[in-house]
Amino acid sequence: xxxxxxxxxxxxxxxxxxxxxxxxxxxxxxxxxxxxxxxxxxxxxxxxxxxxxxxxxxxxxxxxxxxxxxxxxxxxxxxxxxxxxxxxxxxxxxxxxxxxxxxxxxxxxxxxxxxxxxxxxxxxxxxxxxxxxxxxxxxxxxxxxxxxxxxxxxxxxxxxxxxxxxxxxxxxxxxxxxxxxxxxxxxxxxxxxxxxxxxxxxxxxxxxxxxxxxxxxxxxxxxxxxxxxxxxxxxxxxxxxxxxxxxxxxxxxxxxxxxxxxxxxxxxxxxxxx
Numbered sequence: 651x652x653x654x655x656x657x658x659x660x661x662x663x664x665x666x667x668x669x670x671x672x673x674x675x676x677x678x679x680x681x682x683x684x685x686x687x688x689x690x691x692x693x694x695x696x697x698x699x700x701x702x703x704x705x706x707x708x709x710x711x712x713x714x715x716x717x718x719x720x721x722x723x724x725x726x727x728x729x730x731x732x733x734x735x736x737x738x739x740x741x742x743x744x745x746x747x748x749x750x751x752x753x754x755x756x757x758x759x760x761x762x763x764x765x766x767x768x769x770x771x772x773x774x775x776x777x778x779x780x781x782x783x784x785x786x787x788x789x790x791x792x793x794x795x796x797x798x799x800x801x802x803x804x805x806x807x808x809x810x811x812x813x814x815x816x817x818x819x820x821x822x823x824x825x826x827x828x829x830x831x832x833x834x835x836x837x838x839x840x841x842x843x844x845x846x847x848x849x850x851x852x853x854x855x856x857x858x859x860x861x862x863x864x865x866x867x868x869x870x871x872x873x874x875x876x877x878x879x880x881x882x883x884x885x886x887x888x889x890x891x892x893x894x895x896x897x898x899x900x901x902x903x904x905x906x907x908x909x910x911x912x913x914x915x916x917x918x919x920x921x922x923x924x
Contacts, residue, residue, distance in 0.1 A: 656854040688738075708778060726738070734840045735777065739777035739779075742777070742779050743775070743779030743781060743782075744774065744777055744779050744780070745779055745780055747774070748767075748771045748773070748774035749767075749770065749866070750780075751770045751773060751774070751780060751784075752780065752784070753784040753787045754781065755783075755787070755788055755791050757791055757792065757795050758795060759791045759794045759795045761791065766787075770783075771788070773786070805848050808848070808851075809848075809851040812851045812852060812853050812856075813851060815853050816828070816853050816856060816857075819853070819857075821903075827860045828855070828856060828860075830859070830860055830863035830864075831855075831856045831859035831860045831863060832859075833863065834859045834860075834862050834863040834866070835850075835859055846857065883914045883917045883918050883921070884918060886910075886914055887911065887914045887915070887918070889913075890907055890910060890911050890914070894908060895907040896908070896911065
């Protein structure tokens with residue numbers, strides 16, 4: 651009987667035998683020249699680029715992506731290709747229709763809806779994106795606000811200069827004359843117009859209104875002479891009888907005088923018959 655130690659055993663297998671490599675098929679076969687089996691339409695490209703390995707092809711594509719970016723690329727259409735340009739503008743961020751433009755503005759400049767609508771149509775025709783539209787509108791409104799602020803500052807400075815000039819001219823009478831000028835302007839109904847045009851503090855305008863106020867005051871306090879009493883028909887008739895125009899038939903006013911003479915006589919007759 652054989653002892654256990656005498657039993658011959660086969661050595662234990664510790665690793666699997668690697669399977670034979672499978673050779674790739676197609677034009678990228680590692681055997682032979684890299685481009686020998688390539689399709690004819692790219693053989694010229696491989697020859698021109700001197701590509702001999704797959705790695706060179708992939709590296710070139712990666713470089714292209716870094717330069718051009720990933721995803722779908724824009725193709726610049728011909729000038730007359732309206733549809734092509736519409737596609738480009740939409741991909742760049744232009745809304746599908748002009749009424750889809752939106753913008754926000756926190757300033758004090760007012761803009762009408764009609765003007766805004768007109769600019770939206772113009773911006774859409776130019777192909778502006780939503781972002782570009784908002785930036786352009788805000789730039790224009792801020793420019794108007796800055797221009798308005800500069801104009802108001804100029805008016806205020808001019809007003810201060812005008813006030814100083816009038817104070818130098820009128821001295822202690824300044825307040826009274828300015829008050830009279832304002833009252834006169836209100837009476838004439840022109841103060842609001844002068845204020846709107848920046849002329850309410852103009853020295854020449856105020857001086858002119860002050861002169862008008864002074865003359866109006868003089869006319870008010872000047873005593874009017876009483877109107878002379880009316881003559882009676884009899885008195886006027888006697889004056890007519892003594893006039894040259896009544897006595898001389900060839901006087902230029904004779905006909906007119908005679909008409910008045912007859913009229914007065916009729917008035918006297920009527921008065922006696924009452």
